[in-house]
Amino acid sequence: MPRNKIIGAVEIGSSKITALIGEIEGGRELNIIGSAEATSMGVKKGEIVDLSSVGRCTHAALLAAERKAGAQVDEVFLSASGAHLEGFTSTGTVNVRDADNWVSEEDVRSAGQSARQKALPAGRCYLVHIRGAAYADGREVENPVGMQAAKLEMKYWNVHADEGRITDMIHIISGYDDGLSVEEIIPASVAAGRIAASDDERRAGALVVDIGAGTTDFVLYRKGHIVHTGVIPVGGGHLTNDLSIGLRINFKQAERLKLRDGKAVLEKGDKEGHVMLEGDLQIGDRPIPRLAIARILNARVAEIFSIIKNRLGSAVSPQAVPGGVILTGGTSELPGISEVGRDVLGVDTRAGTHPAWVTREDLRDPGYSTTLGLLFFGLQGQSLGERKTEAPKAGLLRRLFK
Amino acid sequence: MSEATRDWQEHPLRVKIIGVGGAGGNAVDRLRMSDAGPMELAVVNTDFKTLDASPLTEKVMIGKTVTGGLSTGGEAELGRQAAEADREELSRLVEGVDLVFILAGLGRGTGSGAAPVLAEVAAEAGALVVAFVNLPFSREGQRRMRQAEDALAAMRDSCACVISLPNDLIVQQAEGDPTLLEALAIADDWIRRGVQAIYSMILENGLINVDFATLRGALHYRGGKAVFGFGEGAGDGFVEAALRDLERCPLLHLPDNRFLRKTDGLILNIRGGPDMPLSDVYRIMDFIGDRFGCKENTVLGAVVDGSLQGRVQVTVIGTVDVTGARRHPYRVPAAARPRPLPAVPPPPRPAAAPAPAQAPNAAAPSSASAESHGDTSFAAPGRPAPPQTGNAPSARRGINPPEGQAEFEFLAGEDRGYFEKTDENIYEGQDLDVPTFIRKGIRIAV
Known part of the structure; x- marks a missing residue:
């Protein structure tokens, strides 16, 4: 039987650094097996001002969480915040290939690709491209695949960040224990929103505001899609x-x-x-x-x-x-x-409440929504291929790693 | 005239208070109503109408060729051009004056544009320049704030000490909802206290007096930031009450300097009634020295004021050298300097005459080189020379920082309290790191 995957969720916050460790069983089930937090020194307004001391604090939190879990983390999901994060909406449009206008997976993919093409100025890098609503011939649809339409449009919310600041965070994690790898960096608002708002609320349309010590991160949902995030x-x-x-x-x-x-x-x-x-x-x-x-x-x-x-x-x-x-x-x-x-x-x-699957009393504190959200995305990343294949982040992180 | 050869009987110390622009002029006018002592008062403006209305006798109109006798309409650049056009007028105004106080309201045209030029002219003429400037209300908008900040930075280059008084804080100092006149009175009172603290030390007779050279010595860093605060106490335990009041002075709790525990030079002025014992003076001095971490380089003046029976007023002015590289070279005798000055050249400023041991600087005008002759005689004994004052920025520790690092040090020098070292937090022209209640003018009664 293959070993269960151990993932870590780390939020480098302005007042504290939180680390959660989750074990993914069979690729579908998540158990939180360790948690720790360390006082954060050297982070202000969500941004690292003193790299070495933040590194020490982060490593302390990771170490304590690993001890509690009795296991070693395989990969880390990080949250990002700070005024350097910015986002914009983009739309990708394709003419459906099929002669009879049946929308295929391929059409969705290429529409997505054209939505994410926009080049960024030097020193900026994309964090995530979040898929939004799809429009088949101008009509908003849940899933366009298999529908008939001549034109397909895909909306995306793209979050980009200062490359240097992201590199700093990756270096902190890779400096732990002979090179821990960062699997994904997710805007804190996206992670917290996933936990603080229920599925129904997000479908109805909701605004989640995560007011931390150094930053206020917000995310706006419309019909279940993220349409805006901000810090x-x-x-x-x-x-x-x-x-x-x-x-x-x-x-x-x-x-x-x-x-x-x-x-x-x-x-x-x-x-x-x-x-x-x-x-x-x-x-x-x-x-x-x-x-x-x-x-x-x-x-x-x-x-x-x-x-x-x-x-x-x-x-x-x-x-x-x-x-x-x-x-x-x-x-x-x-x-x-x-x-x-x-x-x-x-x-x-x-005030938001955490979903029922967060059973541990101490993790129901609103300060944990971001890291819980990170773990959730860690679990999603295992079963939901979509995000992984769509986002070119793996390449980005590898590039930053060098 | 060199101070070493000066006949003080014939040429007594000259102190001049100059108001620049509308706000500065008004402040000087109102200062006149209260006792200005032996100080000379003058106003500088571009606007003929305002100048005409001023009750003072010494008035200088600048920029007739630029604005045609009208105001600058809030354009700092016009104010600067006006002052540049009449530089000679300005230099006549400060000629032979030892101590120049410049009062100005920054943010609009004449104050922001002309005050830095006047400060430069006065410094070139060899005067010790101390400026009190009001900063605009946050509500007045981004443009004014930016003009004010630019002007403030320019003034720091040539003034020994620039004390900035944010108008936002007026409302914190007032009782209830202040009327416009009350607000103006508070701003004037701040300036009066500051001016008084400095001149009374050297001009009035008091318990403890200070001579001009010592004062000059305490303010020998240019380009630094200044802290300014005051407290007042009355009744039983008036010393403690005054110190408590000082601690609560809103000016000491600006985001900029509230964490300030280390100043490089400190001027402490105590005004008390005839019944104030010396022990109280020393008690205050100890407290202040602890609070501002500046025991060695404190200049103390104590003045007895008959009207202050059973009361005491404490005023503190401290300077912080944020750059480390901008001191007046001529203040430090070569012998007292254990290591060469940092490799960073001081910013090109004509008044900065060469220190005797340094390579000759051909650009230095003669008036400033004359100063350097007097050097050794007024590096007051007993007061340690600046290189020994200790844990200030690295440039002062004698380390020769590479050019790039000094640059960085300068940029990082702006002390923003808890949020220092972070990116600016400007949203719609307001710095979000500054408390909302200050920017919105919400009064907090403590």
Whole structure:
């Protein structure tokens, strides 16, 4: 019997580096056998600013996860985030070959190929080409193969990134344990969206917003397809930084205060109320007005949502996203954040929950959606040939490896 | 005139405050209402109407050939051209002045364009130039902010110290919802405190006075950033209250410098009532030295002000050398310099006269070379020469960085606090790393 495949999912985040290890049984079933996280040093706004210390932290997380799993990782799925990620829509059009206009697999493939042809400027590389809707003679169809049409159009959402930053991440993984290989790099938004929103929600149309420590990653689904992804280099770290500047306290105090007493909406009674900075009655402790905390956090959170609104424009409306806005990521746990989202976006906003197959209690934390999503794609990669054959990423990674 | 041979009886120290542009001129006008002491006041503008309305006597109109006596309409380039056209006028304005304060509001035309030129002219004339500049509100938009930032960078090249006062912070300092006049008053108060902190040390009689050379020594890095903060305390335990107030000063909590624990030069001014004991002065000094990591190179001035019975005001101005390569070469006597200067040449600036041991620099004008004669006499004893001040950027450790590295150091020098070393985070003209509440002018009561 062939050995089960062990895959690792690694997210190099701004506050922590998370590693999950999954075992793929028979190519269809996934067991999470190890997990670990390490404090992230040297990542800001989703981008690596100190390569060597990020390398050490990542290796520590991988090592701890491998120890827990009692197994060695064969290949790694990485998530990417940061302001350097960009995306665009492209359309590939072909005239169906068959004399009687029966659409074949070959037509779909060549339409896809022409959609992905666009050359990128120097220093940029494609991360993924995500297949979107298909149109047979202008009519949107689920699967065009076998239908009759003269013209076939395929929509793609293409995400590209700064080559140097991607190379840095690959080097970190390949520097572990005599060269671990990176199987695929997936935008964090795509990974998190797959976990935070259910199949039904994605089919209906939904916006998933993953607010992490350094970045806010969002992904918009329409009829089950990804039509837009984006990164705003603002996250929970900014909330903490704002508190620390506004209240004149240090970063650690601000972080503690945010987790303990932070909320994104003004409530009745906040006008007068105070919380103690430390609550330990020591010298230096002082009362902090609740109003100040709420105002600072509210301003920042509302701004994050309004930037998303500006980026997506009319694509965010109750009609366009019946599935609503789904929040995930560590900062989504801030009380009141859903209400702010609803106010700004004008769409029902709620915290996401992980699918039922995530049984381990500790992994149900919204901070894990991205890595869980990576594992999910790792499993998909085994059984679903489509993504693999379509994406020219393997070649890209090999090229970057040299 | 060399300071070594100067007769101080006949030629007392001259201090001039010059407002450039509309905002700068107004600040000087309002400064006049309060006590300006023995300082000379002047305004520079392109706009005849504004100049005419100013109650001051010394007014310089620039750029008649450029704007025809009108304002620049917010174009910094016009402001610069206007100042360049009347460079002689400007140099007459600063001739023989030892300490020049430049007040300007950056972001619009005359302030952004002309203030850097004036600073350059004043520095060339051998004056110590200290600038207080207001930065526009984030809401005023990207273009103004960019003009302001360009001007700020240009001013840092020639000023000993540029103190930037972001207008966004005014609202943080105000009580309730400030009226326009109140907001202006706060901005003026910041400037007055800063100007006062510096001139009172050298001009007023106080507990502890500082001579001009020492002040000059404390500000001997050009191109650096400055921190500026103040606190006030009254009643029982007024020293502690003042220090707490200082810690909370919003100007010290700018994203730029809030993590600043290390300054290269520090000016500390304490104003207290006649009842202030010396021990309190030293207590404040210890605290400040710890907070800003600059025990060796602190210049202390303490002034007794009869109106401050039972109260104390503390003002701090610190400079940070972000480039490491831009110090005034003539400030450091050759003997005190253990290793050669870094290979990076200082930016070509006529005022930077050659240090005695260096290869002669033919471009140096005579006024600045005269300065270098006085060198040894006012490298104040007891204050360590800059090369010994320790853990600042590598250029100061005497390492000769390769050209490329120095370049990098300069680029990376902009200290952006927690988010330093990261890419700029500009969205629709606003830096997202700056707290939203500051950019939106939401007041936070602490």
